[in-house]
Amino acid sequence: MHGHSVRVAAADRIRASSRKISVLARIRAAAGRRYGGAMYGKRLIAYLAGAAVLALAGFGIYLAAIARDGSATVELAVGEVLGLSSVLLGLTVATRRPRNVVGLLLVCTGAAFVGVAVSDLYPAALAVDPRLPLAAVYVDLARGAWMLLYVPPALLFLLVPEGRVPGPRWRWVVAGLLVVPVLFILAAAFDPTPEPRYPGVPKAFRASPEVQGAIETFAFALLPIFLGLLVASLASIIVRYRRTGGAVERAQLKWFVLGASFLPITLLLCWAGYLVFGRPELGLAGLIATYLAIPASTTIALLKHDLYDVDRALSATATYALATAMLLAFYTAASFVVGLGAGRGSPVAAAAATAVCAAALAPMRNRLQRFVDHRLYPAREAAIAAIEELRQRTDAGSARPEQLESVLRTALRDPSLRVGYRLPGSAAMLDTAGRPVEPDRAPSGRSAAVRLGGNEIGVVAASGGASRELLREVASASSLLVEVVRLRAELASALGAVEASRARLLTAGYEERRRLERDLHDGAQQRLVALGMRLRLAQRHLDDGTVDVDRLLDQSVAELGDAVAQLRQIAHGLRPSSLDDGLDRALGAMVSQMPIPVTLELRTADPIPDDLATTAYYVVTEAATNAVKHAQPTTIGVTVCRDAGRLTVRVRDDGSGGAVVRPGSGLGGLADRVAAAGGRLRVVSPVAGGTTVEAVLPCES
Template structure:
């Protein structure tokens, strides 16, 4: 076990012991205030959460000191609560050394802040940054902490109720000396806080994208440290005693810091940290404004109206809250420009491109270029999902892998491959949809043009084939038959010609010519379709050299639809037998609920069919497209091939 992980385990064990001591001391006390019980429950929850976070981080990052420091944060609430319970119990039941313990614990409140300061120095890698300045800050924290605790223990000032009867059994110093020592120590503590923040800032500037994202998440939690100190100052300034303001700050310190630290270490990419920062700053400013109004009205109202000013303060604060609600969006935009400039800049760039497109001065295809410039990501790519497609492709047709999805009406239409806030992707949805439809139209026009050319070439090729087959086959036989009959006519009287044999040969030649003409006609339209698509598929199954199962569902089809469906099945079966070495072929023809006919041919061959190689499937796709249908081919090495045609079948 690495030593940082061992320290985390020891600290967690010590926290468990302190929690058990708190519970045992509370149970043995004759009377404990409800406030202290609430404090005990809160301390146990906060300590358990932070300790669990620390152990989890130490388990996942054994050599990182961050896990140990998180368990150290979890130790502080139960420890402070144990001292408070010990002091309160000693009021009703004398306990040895109670006054000495109370005197030594007077300055332990600084422990709430020390682990966070150390985290600021060691986060996220668990190592102190190189250089003299971070080491001096570390030495300062480790020195100021025990000195301040010692100076606070030597303070002779009487304790606040209910401990005003406690004395000071340990030596003390004059009050003037204590103030002389304590004020510089507090100032030095503030300077160490600022210095730790500077160390974080330097680490942020020198870090990469991952470390920067981690530091942003951690910075959201660390805000609780100066925030708690500020709340303590406001608390004593306004009320002169402990109130809920201090507990809010301490809760944020003991719960927020561990949670966000663990999130930053383990899942920094879970959510958009810049957006979170903007929201926190916005609501923090609004809350601070309301607190300032309430404090100012309370102070002035107290001077003018006395104790009844609380109602006035609450009323005026509520009025200010109503006024601030419409200003929230404006405040959010201002904060975004400062704390979330990338998002703000990208949103503005997308909005400007939309205006230019509507005015006809730009093209929506410039979205990728605009996002690259706004997000400062030269390698960013925008992919579009064409209707009927299964993968995202850019405007050049190159596949785009992963990234931020662009959705419209809940369905994916595009993807942005590169760091891009979700709000920016949403803002560009209409532009992506426009480009997608333009690409689809361009692709359809290109396919129509290519299909037209292929159909024309196929028509010429088929005409030449028919001419050649007629010339070399039936025409030659009929010409030969005519010459033979003319020869028989000339020699009919002299008996030099075997007339019966000549007639037999003529009948044979005529039969052969008829068969060839039928074969040619069958190539134009199979004669088996005269009885319908079912008998044609049955004939196809009988002629297939492999097992072929077919099923036909639906009503009688129009002739052009039945012919195209037959050619889809015939060509797919021929390819499966000739190229895929299939042993089984299944043909299913049925009507869909939307008035279309679906022809599916599936084999168990070796796969690898490609409509772009060879003329068979390409010609089939053109034939289907000419009828207004769509042809899909699904195949893979060793996984068989599925040819699926969707044809309109309106009669």
């Protein structure tokens, strides 16, 4: 019984604890809903910090108006521009990502810049107006405040992009970055040397000589610790990048690294300024660019990581940075050989050294780009290498350019990638199988036009991870292969059209021969046979008077006339006899027999070869006959002109339109006849818009 009561009491305590836990969870959830939003969350803190920075910036403008110091005012303006830009970007991030602490860190970064700028201006303003407040505690604490400039960027390295450290152990780095600067500021406040910017201000922090020595030792010991914390924050980016597998987070980290890459560029600028001008002040421009680039790249990373191909930007930045470093190294070596003094003082020597550097570095540019791409931009390097390999294999005859699509799919690891080709005379993009390529209809589709000589000849489309900028580079590198595929497709299409046209002409020739045989057999041949029988009958009864020979001869003459007329009609079907007098007379005779008005315009000063005249005549007769039969036009216009080594035949009507060139139709046969003469036929026939049939035939003088 005692054991049972103990178990019952334990169960009651567990249920009571569970109820307490659930109540606490509901309280926390309600508090999170009520206080975790904009009112009491990170976003509200960022807004308050931004307002404080704006007030501090306004106070700095007031100090500049008092001090009237040009150089100090310029420094204040630069500091406030850098700081307020970071604050503005931080508020944007805090608004769009209220749960992320990165926005608040950007605001703190801007606050540090503005604070340092105002602090540097304050002594000049105090010298003009001694009534400005000044506390000895502020003077002492300001000695080590420079360390605060490094804390927000270091925290950004640790917390970008999600606002969390890469792992639990990295929390010690965050704690160190927050604690070490405070300890250093307190230790630096005990420095007994007077502050030269504030003469006459007594010390607020004092210590005995023994304690002072220990404090100085402690302060110096904090410097390498702080440096180690900064190095650790830089290493956290590498650790985070290796641990993450998401494409979005990797792109965000690359954007942040792109902004941070201005730090080594700043060092290169300092190096270049020292070599060329003898002063490292050139690095100031790089430092300003760095303090602008880091907040900007952080904002892009969090809000618009797919704005641009960050891999391409990183590759280009690294390539040019390495090229600049090599150039500076060559310049340093050349200047050392010539003589450092002569290199600085002689523009000729400096220019010669620069020319030598550029000449030495130019052949290495492509190799350097490939080296960087292989490590920072593997997708581009793989695609460009695959295209170059396919081009070489195509030249060697071991591959076909039509394999471009499959090669790019393998190189970019995107099975959905497609390559479209625009055949001459066509507006559609088709792949090698003849299927249309319409990438813009896909919601996540990206495409890049392939251009050659200013003309769009194809398209590369993908819906995978390839960016638009990468697709543009791939399209540019593939232009020659795409043009070869287009030419091969055009040639194959032309050969196919020639084969089909030849087959249709051969079939038409056979049908025409059978028609002639049938017409001769059923028409003229029958009449001539009947004529022969009548003449034989007249011969037999010429002397006995039983047959009316005169009437029989009259019938024979009539049959002979009918046979001759039929033979002329058959011969006219092969070639109109009216062409013997010229194309103009033949067309004039033809249009005069049309049932509707036809306007005829001829501009042919020189005689036209007989074969072209025959083709032109059939173009006009067929087009006009089709118009009258199918389109019910009210007028027809015929134009025949010869210029620039070609004969153009154009037939227009104002009928119902809708004519289409189909194999086996009248227009189809006409197209074959024109193609056989080496020309081309074009038919424009919008519905209810009339029809224009135009044949262009080569006609050498």
